[in-house]
Amino acid sequence: MAEDAILGFLEKNEKIADSGKFASNIGIDHNEIVNVIKSLHGFRLVDAEDIKREKWVLTDEGKSYTVAGSPEVQLFLAVPPEGISREELQKKVDPSVYKIGCSQAIKNKWLEMGKAQVSRKVQQVEDQVKDLLLRIQDGEVHAVDQGDIDALKKRKLIALQTWKSYSLTKGPNYAPKRKKVATDLTREHLQRGDWKDLEFKEYNFSAKGQPAEGGHLHPLLKVRKQLQMIFLQMGFEEMPTNNFVESSFWNFDALFQPQQHPARDSHDTFFLQVPSTTKKLPEDYVERVKRVHESGGYGSRGYGYDWKREEANKNLLRTHTTAVSSRMLYLLAQKPFAPKKYFSIDRVFRNEAVDRTHLAEFHQIEGLVCDRGLTLGDLIGVLHDFFSRLGMSKLRFKPAYNPYTEPSMEIFSYHEGFKKWVEIGNSGMFRPEMLLPMGLPEDVRVIAWGLSLERPTMILYGIDNIRDLFGHKVDLSLIKRNPICRLGVD
């Protein structure tokens, strides 16, 4: 009704100057009109400008006088021409009427209020207050003196009400008849076919959508997946690494790591109470390893110490996945030689103090190539291929020491963000003292490299505390928020 009236009026007229007047003209409550205006304005069918107005309205007391007359008149009429005793008069009228009426009637010099007797001073009175109030009620404020208004205000019979109305013009979406607005397309719309007439409520695109409920993969394992892909694309085969418990023999001795080496110290390695020792090792190979440690062979002088079997039998949690590599290479040597490219990404353990960048366990990425006639150039080449797929194409290599590789190279990459060279991994060529006792042919060389999975992931996802990435203190929201891993994609 109200909406049709507004839109209909604006169709023929340029403007509704005052919604208040408009409301009274058409006989609709202004509040109703205001609600419609707000809605029309929201959909920009009309443009609305505020008009602030003030208006005198009757208080409840004032309203009551428009019916019963002012108290002074009521009191005056209660006094008969012959007069009346105070007691009698008080019985005849309401106490409030008596009280207010007395003071006003005295002020107007209408009544004589004697000690015992009340009598009229004038014979007739006009109820001016009632007339004024009626006028104000009828909106004829202009016909009332400012003095009268002030007097009525003072008596709290009228009050000033601020009152808002609007001036209206056509808005950018003006139409003589508003289409139904919808917030969504429903099955009913389709069934009724009224979707054609739908107008959609403006959607708020500056707010985010409703949060989705779904599952999430762990960021570190997403990176692992991409690294697996990269290795597979480079023709590397995954090694089975599901054995955390390892013997010192495969973890150290087979790698030509001497038994007094500091890495074999209990400060760095988790040795086991249960199961404390290994029961089975390939005896003839153990014999060759013992000999190469003690007195050399295969062109080596050896380390020249008494190699102890008990030390090799000690069980530990593998300190590197190279323990698995040594088992794999040993198996490879037991068959007619075929070149191999292996990789693994799995958990390793170090008995180290835990801090922002170190945990007692982390994931090691390892790659190795085993073939005849490999050179250091092949190692550098494969490292460039591998790391450039990780987005690190500026590499350089620093000579380093590692007991089972010779030469050993630390891999540095230039970090464009940090503007410096950062170490990203270790690499080298396995020593003949490691390979030849296994039984690999003399011209077979093995090049290998390793790095942690956590470090590139932390750089990738901007995480500086490793405990925020991995372990039970991780914030689940972080896991849910993390983006896809694009390693190896571009």
Add this chain to the structure above:
Amino acid sequence: MPTVSVGRDRLFEALGRTYTQEEFEELCFDFGVELDDVTTEKAVIRKEKHLEEEAGEDEEVIYKIEVPANRYDLLCLEGLAQALRIFMGLDEIPKYIVSNIPSESLLKMHVKPETSLIRPYVVCAVLRGVTFDEARYNSFIDLQDRLHQNICRRRTLVAIGTHDLDAIEGPFTYEALPPTDINFVPLKQVKSFRADELMEFYKTDLKLKKFLHIIEKSPVFPVIYDRNRTVLSLPPIINGAHSAISLQTKNVFIECTATDLTKAKIVLNIMVTMFSVYCERKFHVEPVEVVYSDGKSNVLPDLSVFNLEVPLSYITGSIGVSLDLNQVSSLLNKMQLQAERSVSVDGRSIVVSVPPTRSDVLHACDVMEDVAIAYGFNKIPKRKPVSLKPVALNQISDLIRLEIAMNGFTEVLTWILCSYKENFSMLNRKDDKSTAVIIGNPRSTDFEIVRTSLMSGILKTVGHNKDHPKPIKIFEVGDISVLDETKDVGAKNQRQLAALYCGANSGFELIHCLVDRIMEVVGTPFVPIGDDKGYYIRRSNEPEFLPGRQASIVFRGKHIGTFGIVHPEVLSNFDIPDPCSFVELNIESFLWS
């Protein structure tokens, strides 16, 4: 690929023995054709007419044999039988001979210049002293049909006409005339038609109407006359009735009119080589001279061999077998290719004589293929390219991880090391000393033991994420270690899956549902208790779970895990104020589907 229907018994007769169907299929397979269907003439008719009758005993069995699309010489029984006989070493390669006829005695075909407006080429030949019987006659007609269908591209490129030479008289003329000027009695009709009327007449002929468009719109129609103006044919539509061949025909005149001369020659060669076997002088073909209006002339068919020199190394190198020249020669002989040691260069090449029947041989690679076929594809030693094998357990783990995430669970990755308490007493469990790998020199209590289940890590994660909005749905797939006497080091890893729900209520049914979903994705049916073909759920009594709301998961008769509402004491041990349900199971048994 084209299919050739041949009578089984006739084929076996031509091959000189009978075969079981399996034996014959084997022979076909090795040679590179395929026995597509076995049926009978009557069955074909029944099928066409949608009749349901029982097959009689005496019906002739038809073999439908699929042949390579470029081997036109295999499109009839004669060619197929010959190829197979030679393949089996029963026959020598035939030598086709163009009879030496003095030029003045040659039959002549004069070509009028107007033919260039519609169908410019014609090639002809004569087969003398042919003996037809019903089967040969039918084969002769069928071959024309198949050639028309295949290489002739439904007569657009080439059309074949065959005539009883004794009913006509050369020289012949190949002309192109307005349809209204051509009148003759067409094959299978008794009255004479004018060519334009004939076209109208054939519009309702199911077989012929599809060829009409080839000449219909042309102002002139191609037509062949003999010296007495008898119409031999109105190519590519129909022959004249007058020269129709019959079982009694002895001398056959073959003409091929064409828009493609090369194909016309191939088609003519196939026709004459296939059926010269029935000539009085086997494999002899009489040539016909085609004389064009500009005076140029051709004597055809050309049945000479095409010589191709192929290095031995190319053949053996491409196939991957080592063969000497003699072996290659004898293999090629089986494929109807005569081969001799080349006299040129170092003598490590062969010269292959490609007969007129083998228009498919274009290059040395075609020769090489025939050597490989004759050698036997399935005898060639394998050479495998380098390839990689996945670690099955990791692949299965990744696939299951994705499925769990798709079920709305978020993956966590917790530590393998934990305190002794966390692994046992905090889970209400007692250590029976039979499972756990224990570290001898831990730096702190956090690293006393290798976890024997994923439960403590998951509960610790919930305990540290109290502020996270509920429900929390998390999972982990990872390894635990357990003692194992059979392993060299005395312990082994085991791949576990754990998932937890934490919310205002326990979510027990949700975790139950996840168990069902996991079993569904590994393809295992839900079975009654005691059945070991699938999985079932059995009440359990584990201390870490609430009694009455926990169960054991039994997969193929083996207990692989447990799920339940986490015991309130355990929750309190891990400082978790909300109810949780948890499942953990070993996924290694899913490795074998």
